[in-house]
Amino acid sequence: MSTALHLAGPDDLAPLLKLVTAFHAEMQIEQADETRQNAIYPLLDGSPYGVCYLAGPRRAPIGYVVVTFGWSVEFGGLDAFIDEIFIRPGVRRRGVGGDVLSALPKALASAGIRAFHLEVDKQDTDTQRLYARAGFERRDRYTLMTRRVS
Incomplete structure (x- = not known):
């Protein structure tokens, strides 16, 4: 399956929020x-801190990232973190997630991204395999740690 990515803008807020709400519930x-x-x-409005992409048809997106x-000094410059990726349950296991993960480096190549990072549930072996097929490697020596500020 070939999945188009569309850079989301302010007009995409409503459909994107529906997808984000579904992901958060899941x-x-x-x-x-x-x-x-x-x-x-x-x-969606030009922040230098990140971007959102819709996956699939713009009028009826099937996912987002x-x-x-x-x-990163370690990776030699600008890096990116895949903060959230979601594909509607009804279209999963059809290659959409792999297409999205393959298209991201191409979509952001001109931005000079040196590395992509993401986190995955340690128990979710299916998703880990998807990420490994997309070229992501475990860094067993490291653990992501978080401290909330407020």
Whole structure:
């Protein structure tokens, strides 16, 4: 299956929020709708911190991916973190996720991204295999750690 990626803009907020809400429900991420919208909207309106892409037809997207940007001395410059990736359950296992992961480096090549990172549930071996097929490698020596600020 070939899946087109479309850079999401302000006009895509409503369909994107439906997808993000579905993903958050599936992953048991509790977040107020207003907080979710406030986190997404700047990425649709030219924020230098990241972008959102819709997967599939623009009018009826079947998924999305949020990519945020950072800087890494280790990787030699600009890096990207796949913050969220979601494909509607009804179209999973048809190659859409692999297509999205394959298209991202091409879509962001001109931005000078040196590395992509993501996190995956340690128990989710199916998703780990998908990411490995897309070229992601485990870094067993490292563990992602988080400290909330507020």
